Amino acid sequence: MPLQKINPDTLARPHGFAQVMVGTGSRVVVTSGQVGIDTQYKLAGSDYRSQTRQAAENVYLAIAAAGGTPADIARLMLYVVDASQENLEEVYA
Numbered sequence: 001m002p003l004q005k006i007n008p009d010t011l012a013r014p015h016g017f018a019q020v021m022v023g024t025g026s027r028v029v030v031t032s033g034q035v036g037i038d039t040q041y042k043l044a045g046s047d048y049r050s051q052t053r054q055a056a057e058n059v060y061l062a063i064a065a066a067g068g069t070p071a072d073i074a075r076l077m078l079y080v081v082d083a084s085q086e087n088l089e090e091v092y093a
Contacts, residue, residue, distance in 0.1 A: 003074055021074050029066040033079075034058035048080070048090035 002025060005018035012019075035058070036044040036051025044054030060070055080091055 003072065023074055029063065029068060029072075031059060031062040034062065048087045049093055052078075052091045 002023070004022040004024070006020035006022065007013060007018055008020070034055045036054040037058075038044060038054060044050045059073070059076070063069065063072060078091065080087060
């Protein structure tokens with residue numbers, strides 16, 4: 001599904017995302033929630049950065065299985081169990 005990214009001058013300039021996305025076409029792929037475990041159900045490290053990296057890789061693998069790429073992702077939601085400043089910095093890194 002082609003995505004048009006729009007960043008109007010009337011909104012703050014985003015970093016790493018678009019303020020508005022317009023999708024066209026007829027194919028929509030939805031994945032289940034992905035977490036920081038590998039194919040052997042092994043947790044990817046004990047820190048948020050490692051687990052976030054694994055969860056993102058799992059999302060990319062799921063999208064690839066449907067014939068897509070990370071550029072095709074229109075929405076991504078992150079849930080952080082302990083949203084302390086330190087943990088959020090690890091996730092965003």
